[in-house]
Amino acid sequence: MLAIAGGKGGCGKTTTALGLAAALARDGGRPLVVDADCDMPNLHTMADTDRAPGVDAVADGDSIAAVTHRSTAVPGVDVLPAGGASGPIDRTALRRLGRARQRVILDCPAGATDSAAAPLRHADAALVVSTDRPASLDDAAKTARMAETLGARVVGSVLTRTDEPPSAAAARERALARAVEPVVATVPEIAGDVLSDRVGRASYDRLATALVRRNI
Numbered sequence: 001m002l003a004i005a006g007g008k009g010g011c012g013k014t015t016t017a018l019g020l021a022a023a024l025a026r027d028g029g030r031p032l033v034v035d036a037d038c039d040m041p042n043l044h045t046m047a048d049t050d051r052a053p054g055v056d057a058v059a060d061g062d063s064i065a066a067v068t069h070r071s072t073a074v075p076g077v078d079v080l081p082a083g084g085a086s087g088p089i090d091r092t093a094l095r096r097l098g099r100a101r102q103r104v105i106l107d108c109p110a111g112a113t114d115s116a117a118a119p120l121r122h123a124d125a126a127l128v129v130s131t132d133r134p135a136s137l138d139d140a141a142k143t144a145r146m147a148e149t150l151g152a153r154v155v156g157s158v159l160t161r162t163d164e165p166p167s168a169a170a171a172r173e174r175a176l177a178r179a180v181e182p183v184v185a186t187v188p189e190i191a192g193d194v195l196s197d198r199v200g201r202a203s204y205d206r207l208a209t210a211l212v213r214r215n216i
Helices: 013-026 043-047 055-059 091-098 114-122 134-149 169-176 198-213
Strands: 002-006 032-035 078-080 104-110 125-131 153-162 183-188
Touching: 002 013, 002 114, 002 134, 013 032, 013 043, 013 104, 013 125, 013 153, 013 198, 032 043, 043 078, 055 091, 091 104, 091 114, 104 114, 114 134, 125 134, 134 153, 183 198
Parallel strands: 002 104, 002 125, 032 078, 032 104, 125 153, 153 183
Antiparallel strands: none
16 A cells, blocks of 8 residues: 655645546556545545545445445546544554555545554555645655654655656755655646646656556
């Protein structure tokens, strides 16, 4: 399972989770995005699915396939919303998701709370999302250190809403200086829906390609 984590709310974790999943779907996969932020869930809103059934149903023993939603906003992507769950995502649900046959992407809570730590304890790897603002990058570095401590290998970062082009040395240096490396992809500031924008889609395609090449 790949955790999409970040130190600040609003840095683009849910958008990154869905954008990466959409790119994997365009390449022939059928990824599952899970809302692991049970106290402030918004995956179902962005993916245009019902909120329930969801994570709590999986924890209670329902099959993952039975409670998975097909996103109408992001074609080819399956979604497991929070449902009626609250607090840290249930460990039983995470263990069952860890055995799923499809690629699982966890949309994690922000910060350094128990709720943020819970999915990182079960994830195989973590991708840290941040804007290129210094405060956001500092928080992202703290999140990366927490993920490593909890056993989730940090595979790099994604910089969102950056004015720099994808290969810009300035954006890369700002992130590397705060120990969130490597910068796997950048996503520019886009007016409107970044997931349907041509430039936004290309950014997430590059992210998916980079992760697949590294067997992540």
